[in-house]
Amino acid sequence: YDGRLLSFDDKTGLVYELDLETKKAIPWIYLGAGNGKSTKGQKSEWATKREGLLYVGSSGNELIKDGVAFNKDMLWVKVITPEGLVTPQNWEDKYDALRKQVDVHFPAALVHESCTWSDVHKRWFFMPLRKLEGPFDPNTYPHLSTNILLSADENFQDIKNVTVGDVHGDHGFCSFKFIPGTDDTVVVALKSEDQVVDGKPQYSTHIMVFLIDGTVIQDELRISDLKFEGIEFI
Template identity: 45%
Template sequence: VKHSIITLRYPLTPPKVVVNGLDFRIGIVTDLDTRSRLSIKSNSWISYYLKGNLVWNSDFKTVSVYWDKNPVTLKSSYALKGRGMELSELVVFNGKLLTFDDRTGIVYEIIDDDVIPWVILMDGNGKSTKGFKSEWATVKDNNLYVGSMGKEWTTSKGEYVNHNPMWIKSIASDGQVKHIDWESNFRKLRKAVNIEFPGYMIHESGVWSIIHRKWFFLPRRSSQSSYDEDADEYRGTNVLLIADENFDRIDVKRIGDVIPTRGFSTFKFLPVTNDYVIAALKSEEYNGTCASYITVFTIEGEILLADKKIADLKYEGLEFI
């Protein structure tokens, strides 16, 4: 039996010891939606990759974040039905920095600020012509798990179409993909806050903690009412869901106050905190405008850095690079 060797180095760049703590290099990527295309006639699609520094002081539990002056432009010529490079997540796996296009289903590796296609994920059980709408990704047991929204696919008015976004993918280090129906797990997550279909919960961030041996989810949006495209913009959450490995027990924490237009789009545990401190991005989309914020808090809900605006763009992936 052939076994792939897994590289566990994380973060890719060791933090620097500075006067006020540990200085980590971080990166975030945009999902520009239809604005990803350079021009109508162009065969290039782009995403902005912004790097910065996060300084953590463990003595005083303080966090400072500084961004580089300008983002790098990541460019690809791959698209599906005229859409592409709508990047939703950023994850280090097996020593590679990976990012995920939620339109084409392509998983890219970022090398020297270029994007190199690695794997293509297709919707639902994989027997589909539609790209998988990757929204979150995490490493568990030497495999990369990639998930979607975790809700039924519906019309803009909430009528059921299929449950393809409730499948997840498991990718081995050699690129082999398995398709896993996670409908029951996603149902258990929303039931923990008394939501049943046609109510819904939209996930854009999920992380497996090897330290706690638990799943952590920060849903972007949820409602006990059925999905409605317009109302959905005001259904942000402040919920942290912590599930055991089999989703038999799910704990619910509240992170600050609900700001209806803002929802979590990605998060990572701060290295060296034993998976106790979380750095997260929030996205805001309403009335045709976008914005992104970074926030830091503990898994008990203590806020260490309140929402700090990044830009009037939708940044969706965050990783310690």
């Protein structure tokens, strides 16, 4: 973004500039949770550039107890200028519109780790990591991945969805980008696995390539036994 390669700490809320020459992560700005007026950092999960501004969002779901949402911090998005000025935006209505498109209603939710704005199509594209049927359950959560590609116009009034390949419950979309030179019609995506099997952590990363109409060019291909959560063309 603006000549910087950025990385986001989902624990502290810090945004780092990665210096490829010195191989150092240099703190740039801080993103507070929710409306930004918080000492707790935003759980940043995705970032994309639109009209010269950087949009950084979280997972887009509420925290729920006894059927009531007690925390909506992850429904906020931060809009950042090249100078580092941060403006919080409440995206509750936008995330809710995405849910309704695929017949998901509170307390069920979509959990997002990836979003990309297309200057070509003038649309937001999302690939949900998980589709929750209700409040968060650590036992079922790793197995609720999706095969959904959502797109919305600038105002989230016109929303479309297609399916991409088969659902592999343990492998969730964590990052995707349009391949340069394809007029934003060809997507490369990463899917990650993060679960506990027989008491031991199990990780993997898979890559796939497809068209925005859902046509699969390269189905899931395992590329690592580590968990990678970002892909970028530099």
